[in-house]
Amino acid sequence: MAVIGIDVGGTKIAAGRLGTDLCVERSVVIPTPHGGIKIVDAIAALCADLGSDSTAPITAIGVGLPATIDAVTGRVAHSVHTGMVDFDAAGPLETRTGLPVVLDNDANLALLAEHRMGAAEGSQTALLLTLGTGVGGGIVIGGQIFRGGRGHGAELGHICVDGDGPPCQGDCPGHGCLETMCSGTAITRDLRAFAAVNPNTALGALHAVGKLDSRSGLALARDGDSDALQVFAGAGRWLGVGVASLCNAFDPDVVVIGGGVSDAGEVILGPARKEYLARALPPTRRAEVVRATFGHEAGMVGAGILAADAI
Numbered sequence: 083m084a085v086i087g088i089d090v091g092g093t094k095i096a097a098g099r100l101g102t103d104l105c106v107e108r109s110v111v112i113p114t115p116h117g118g119i120k121i122v123d124a125i126a127a128l129c130a131d132l133g134s135d136s137t138a139p140i141t142a143i144g145v146g147l148p149a150t151i152d153a154v155t156g157r158v159a160h161s162v163h164t165g166m167v168d169f170d171a172a173g174p175l176e177t178r179t180g181l182p183v184v185l186d187n188d189a190n191l192a193l194l195a196e197h198r199m200g201a202a203e204g205s206q207t208a209l210l211l212t213l214g215t216g217v218g219g220g221i222v223i224g225g226q227i228f229r230g231g232r233g234h235g236a237e238l239g240h241i242c243v244d245g246d247g248p249p250c251q252g253d254c255p256g257h258g259c260l261e262t263m264c265s266g267t268a269i270t271r272d273l274r275a276f277a278a279v280n281p282n283t284a285l286g287a288l289h290a291v292g293k294l295d296s297r298s299g300l301a302l303a304r305d306g307d308s309d310a311l312q313v314f315a316g317a318g319r320w321l322g323v324g325v326a327s328l329c330n331a332f333d334p335d336v337v338v339i340g341g342g343v344s345d346a347g348e349v350i351l352g353p354a355r356k357e358y359l360a361r362a363l364p365p366t367r368r369a370e371v372v373r374a375t376f377g378h379e380a381g382m383v384g385a386g387i388l389a390a391d392a393i
């Protein structure tokens with residue numbers, strides 16, 4: 083038996099085939115096309131590719147979307163980053179692939195993977211933030227994923243940390259949402275803003291040739307560039323502001339940080355932890371703030387677990 087796990091992100095789709103032990107046998111990454119139909123087409127093609135050399139039959143497909151899924155209708159209700167609104171993603175995919183398809187929010191699935199066999203394993207109360215194009219959120223309460231009243235909750239990236247902060251992304255009408263302060267998009271914006279007024283720096287030099295983003299900025303930070311380190315620390319402090327509020331609200335055992343930006347490790351987690359410990363109420367400072375075990379593969383692995391659980 084094998085299943086396919088698909089993680090649709092704001093900028094890329096990661097797809098993997100998982101065997102009976104839920105280990106990833108093969109994975110593929112492609113850029114995310116814009117619009118629901120194009121995304122469904124891309125997922126169907128990825129499933130055909132991953133099924134083509136599988137020794138075991140594929141039995142189900144799990145798909146994580148950067149979207150809220152309506153628990154009653156099963157339709158994609160809303161997605162800040164992909165343009166899907168009240169969209170049936172599972173139906174056309176089942177028709178195209180002939181296999182059962184299960185959907186969930188991408189961050190819920192990242193937390194499912196971390197809770198089943200990663201950084202939040204065995205926890206009764208856990209939170210996850212995925213730092214990528216946006217900031218996704220997941221909540222475990224009583225050992226189960228909590229999705230809100232009708233499946234639209236746990237959007238922890240859209241809690242407000244600065245009421246007068248920058249406008250949020252996509253069609254989120256908020257200002258100063260957590261994702262406007264510590265997502266990869268926010269870090270790229272802040273690195274470029276610094277570079278624009280400080281052209282005679284390493285960041286300025288990268289910006290001048292159009293090669294400055296959160297990834298290249300992180301490479302500089304890892305080499306010890308103090309300007310890059312400062313920008314990542316700034317994003318980390320905002321992450322800590324959000325984590326402190328979330329810990330006061332949920333009193334979690336663990337807060338797991340995943341997504342592409344979590345590759346920065348202590349460059350961002352160190353300042354985040356310091357800020358969280360300085361702000362959270364004393365009893366809720368017990369939560370550990372740790373990096374996701376599955377890194378950028380968490381959503382894909384979680385989607386595979388959802389598919390395996392469904393059959």
Ligand SMILES: [Zn+2]
Pocket residue numbers: 239240250251254255256257259261
């Ligand atoms: Zn927002």
